[in-house]
Amino acid sequence: MVGRDLSLPSIVKAILGSERSWQAMVSICEDVMSRKETAERSxxxxxxxxxxxxxxxxxxxxxxxxxxxxxxxxxxxxxxxxxxxxxxxxxxxxxxxxxxxxxxxxxxxxxxxxxxx
Incomplete structure (x- = not known):
C-alpha cells in the first residue's frame, strides 16, 4: 500500500514489497500493452x-x-x-x-x- 505518498520511490517500494503487489503491477502493464497493441492495429x-x-x-x-x-x-x-x-x-x-x-x-x-x- 502506497498511502498518500505517490512519489516514484514510494510506488516502486510498494510494488516490490510483496508478490501480490508485483503481480498486480504485471497485470496492469499487460493490460496497457494489450490496449496499445490493439490501437496500433486499428x-x-x-x-x-x-x-x-x-x-x-x-x-x-x-x-x-x-x-x-x-x-x-x-x-x-x-x-x-x-x-x-x-x-x-x-x-x-x-x-x-x-x-x-x-x-x-x-x-x-x-x-x-x-x-x-
Missing part, C-alpha cells in the same frame, strides 16, 4: 453520404459485414451533418477491415482511409 474510415436516420449500430453492422470483422471490433460515431448537407461519421476498426473496405466496391457510402494504409 484504423479509421469515414463513411459519408449517410441517411440522417442511420444509427451508429447500423453503420457498425454494415462496416463489419463488408470488412469481415465483428461489430464488437468497431466503434462508430454518431453521424453528423457536413457542409455538403450529407451525413458522415468516422469508424474505428481493425486494419484488415480498413484494407478490405478500401479495395471493395462498397456502394452504400464512400470510405476514406483515415490512416496512410
Amino acid at each position: 484504423g479509421e474510415i469515414k463513411a459519408t453520404g449517410l441517411d440522417e436516420a442511420v444509427t451508429p449500430e447500423q453503420i457498425a453492422a454494415a462496416v463489419a459485414g463488408t470488412g469481415g470483422c465483428t461489430v464488437s471490433d468497431l466503434r462508430a460515431g454518431e453521424p453528423r451533418l457536413s457542409r455538403s448537407d450529407m451525413f458522415s461519421t468516422w469508424v474505428r476498426c481493425p486494419l484488415t477491415a480498413v484494407k478490405r473496405i478500401a479495395v471493395s466496391n462498397w456502394i452504400s457510402a464512400k470510405v476514406e482511409d483515415g490512416n496512410d494504409v
Whole structure:
C-alpha cells in the first residue's frame, strides 16, 4: 500500500514489497500493452453520404459485414451533418477491415482511409 505518498520511490517500494503487489503491477502493464497493441492495429474510415436516420449500430453492422470483422471490433460515431448537407461519421476498426473496405466496391457510402494504409 502506497498511502498518500505517490512519489516514484514510494510506488516502486510498494510494488516490490510483496508478490501480490508485483503481480498486480504485471497485470496492469499487460493490460496497457494489450490496449496499445490493439490501437496500433486499428484504423479509421469515414463513411459519408449517410441517411440522417442511420444509427451508429447500423453503420457498425454494415462496416463489419463488408470488412469481415465483428461489430464488437468497431466503434462508430454518431453521424453528423457536413457542409455538403450529407451525413458522415468516422469508424474505428481493425486494419484488415480498413484494407478490405478500401479495395471493395462498397456502394452504400464512400470510405476514406483515415490512416496512410
